[in-house]
Amino acid sequence: MNKKALRALLRERRALIAPESHGFTRPTGQGRRAPGLSQHQVDQLLHRTLGTYHRLESGSYPNPPADLLRDVARLFGLNEQEWVLLCRYALLQDPPGPLYSSSGKAVPGIWQEAVNGMRHIAYVSDASWDLLAWNQKFVDLFPSGRPPENTMRWMLLDPEARLVLADWQRSWAPMVMPQLRAALAARPDDDVLRQIEKEVLADREGAPLYEAGGAAMHPDGDERPLLHHRLGPGWATMCAAQPLTTPGARLMIIVFHPGSRDAHPRMPALRAS
Numbered sequence: 001m002n003k004k005a006l007r008a009l010l011r012e013r014r015a016l017i018a019p020e021s022h023g024f025t026r027p028t029g030q031g032r033r034a035p036g037l038s039q040h041q042v043d044q045l046l047h048r049t050l051g052t053y054h055r056l057e058s059g060s061y062p063n064p065p066a067d068l069l070r071d072v073a074r075l076f077g078l079n080e081q082e083w084v085l086l087c088r089y090a091l092l093q094d095p096p097g098p099l100y101s102s103s104g105k106a107v108p109g110i111w112q113e114a115v116n117g118m119r120h121i122a123y124v125s126d127a128s129w130d131l132l133a134w135n136q137k138f139v140d141l142f143p144s145g146r147p148p149e150n151t152m153r154w155m156l157l158d159p160e161a162r163l164v165l166a167d168w169q170r171s172w173a174p175m176v177m178p179q180l181r182a183a184l185a186a187r188p189d190d191d192v193l194r195q196i197e198k199e200v201l202a203d204r205e206g207a208p209l210y211e212a213g214g215a216a217m218h219p220d221g222d223e224r225p226l227l228h229h230r231l232g233p234g235w236a237t238m239c240a241a242q243p244l245t246t247p248g249a250r251l252m253i254i255v256f257h258p259g260s261r262d263a264h265p266r267m268p269a270l271r272a273s
Contacts, residue, residue, distance in 0.1 A: 001059055002088070003059030004059075005085075007058065013077070013078065015036035017075075019037055019041060022045055046071050046072065056072065056090070064091070066091075069090055074099065079099075080098060080245075081244075081245070084247075096186065098247050101190070104126055104128075104247050104249055107133070107245070108243070108245065112133040115134060115135045118137075118253060119137075120253050121135070121140075121236075122134070122137065122138060122252065122254070123138045123251075124249065125252070126246070127183070127190070128150070128152075128192035129150050129183075129193075130149060130192065131147055131149060131151060143163070143229045144160060153199070156180070157196075165224070166224075166227045166233065173205075174216070175224075177209050177210045178215060181210070181213070182217055187248065218240050220238065220240035221239070223235055223236070223261070228256055231256065232258055233259075234256055234257050234259055236255070237256075237257075237266075239255065
């Protein structure tokens with residue numbers, strides 16, 4: 001626990017909330033003059049035992065439960081970045097999921113221009129894998145000439161994907177299925193992800209692969225066979241990153257090399273000298 005940083009963050013945000021906005025009145029005579037909610041008022045609003053919030057803000061609450069941190073964060077109106085800081089300061093780890101269910105659904109508009117400027121296949125999808133931005137090289141990948149609305153649903157369920165994603169049953173599905181499971185663990189109320197899971201479990205080929213589990217969390221650095229609509233068979237190397245303002249969203253850059261895997265040896269890891 002980083003007590004000093006935790007105390008500073010909570011005090012600053014608590015001071016911004018007018019007690020009157022929650023039905024409290026300020027003392028008019030001798031009494032508390034500090035701005036914002038009192039620690040006692042925070043306990044009242046969160047329906048916690050008196051002294052609970054004081055323990056948290058003072059740093060004397062070891063390993064506070066995530067539901068307490070989430071309730072405080074929402075009461076104080078923290079954004080997703082502040083939510084990450086709160087969990088890191090209080091628990092020395094990232095949060096178990098987004099603060100708000102609506103998070104991860106939009107990225108700054110400049111991402112479309114950024115993706116357009118990339119010379120490799122590139123796209124941005126949101127936390128539900130709905131497509132947000134893409135370039136023409138991404139469109140060129142598909143025999144239909146149309147990019148999918150949701151890349152996860154396409155990869156796991158679309159018949160076209162089982163042709164484009166060469167060796168789908170061994171090289172793609174076992175790596176993608178665990179990503180869906182992990183996303184649902186972090187966002188259990190995401191209707192889009194839950195519907196995709198339902199469709200996968202109803203799919204004769206997909207269900208056994210999903211039930212088999214796996215530890216894949218992301219595709220960054222993976223190399224997999226790919227049948228490009230225009231360039232023919234080859235190998236795709238994936239670079240994955242996350243727009244920092246949008247938890248769960250991802251930027252995917254796919255470097256495609258036609259031909260055999262041996263013709264394009266794997267690049268060594270980059271390290272600072």
